Amino acid sequence: MKALRFAKDLYVGEQVDAAVKVYGRFGTLELAEDEDAWIVTVDAQTDARTRRLAGELANYALGLTIRQHRGEGAS
Amino acid sequence: MSEPLEATPHAFVRADREDGSVSFVVDESVYPLEAIYGATFTFLDRCFVFLGREGEGQVRVVLSAKKLPIADDELRGWVGELANELLACAWRGRILEQNRATIEAVTSQAIGGAMGPPSLDELEDFDFSEEPFEDPLGIAMSWEEKYGKKDKSQGGETEGT
Numbered sequence: 451m452k453a454l455r456f457a458k459d460l461y462v463g464e465q466v467d468a469a470v471k472v473y474g475r476f477g478t479l480e481l482a483e484d485e486d487a488w489i490v491t492v493d494a495q496t497d498a499r500t501r502r503l504a505g506e507l508a509n510y511a512l513g514l515t516i517r518q519h520r521g522e523g524a525s
Numbered sequence: 526m527s528e529p530l531e532a533t534p535h536a537f538v539r540a541d542r543e544d545g546s547v548s549f550v551v552d553e554s555v556y557p558l559e560a561i562y563g564a565t566f567t568f569l570d571r572c573f574v575f576l577g578r579e580g581e582g583q584v585r586v587v588l589s590a591k592k593l594p595i596a597d598d599e600l601r602g603w604v605g606e607l608a609n610e611l612l613a614c615a616w617r618g619r620i621l622e623q624n625r626a627t628i629e630a631v632t633s634q635a636i637g638g639a640m641g642p643p644s645l646d647e648l649e650d651f652d653f654s655e656e657p658f659e660d661p662l663g664i665a666m667s668w669e670e671k672y673g674k675k676d677k678s679q680g681g682e683t684e685g686t
Contacts, residue, residue, distance in 0.1 A: 457578040460558075486578070501544075505573030505589055512576065513569055516562045 452504045455487040456511060463488055465514035473507045530597065533604050540600055545590035546573075547600040549607055553582045556611045561586065563614035564607055572603065 456466050466488050470479050477494035492504040530540035530547060537550045551561055561584055565574045573589040588603050621628075643651070658665075 460576045508575045509569050
């Protein structure tokens with residue numbers, strides 16, 4: 451199990467949600483929130499899969515966030 | 526466990542060899558967030574990228590290998606490339622900001638030109654009384670005066686003979 455803290459001033463919440471929706475079918479993803487961050491708990495069959503799923507999820511959320519900041523929108 | 530990475534600034538860079546990752550603390554007063562986004566975007570195809578808050582005005586960039594194990598040399602290479610890319614993105618952002626007025630003026634002129642010739646109403650409102658340019662020494666000469674056919678009664682010569 452691995453927990454990712456997406457800082458609210460660095461990531462766009464809608465894009466973190468979008469990434470969770472895309473990668474949800476590859477493992478167990480749980481969303482939570484505190485004052486400063488959205489927290490996604492990632493779990494998959496093995497540690498290696500968990501690590502990869504967390505990494506791909508983080509890349510996707512960051513990519514969408516950057517696209518939104520550039521005004522390219524997200525689709 | 527994170528530890529310093531040889532030949533990198535220890536105050537900013539830590540490596541976690543077990544996890545195959547390297548982290549880099551970036552000061553936002555030096556590299557704006559847009560530069561951090563721009564620089565990290567170029568790493569998305571090579572490694573897993575994660576941004577975290579380190580402290581007030583500081584962002585921790587974590588680059589993790591997609592495939593393990595990974596050599597220290599490659600981690601060091603990522604750190605160097607990230608630093609270069611950060612500087613390039615910050616500099617590009619500053620140039621863009623400084624030249625924003627010029628870029629907007631050129632763009633608006635280009636768009637204005639593409640809109641086609643002015644209408645009769647616009648021409649009617651145009652002020653033609655204004656002198657085209659100042660000529661305090663009186664040396665300016667019109668195209669007709671310089672190259673046009675001269676009157677035969679004033680000398681009989683024509684241009685080009």
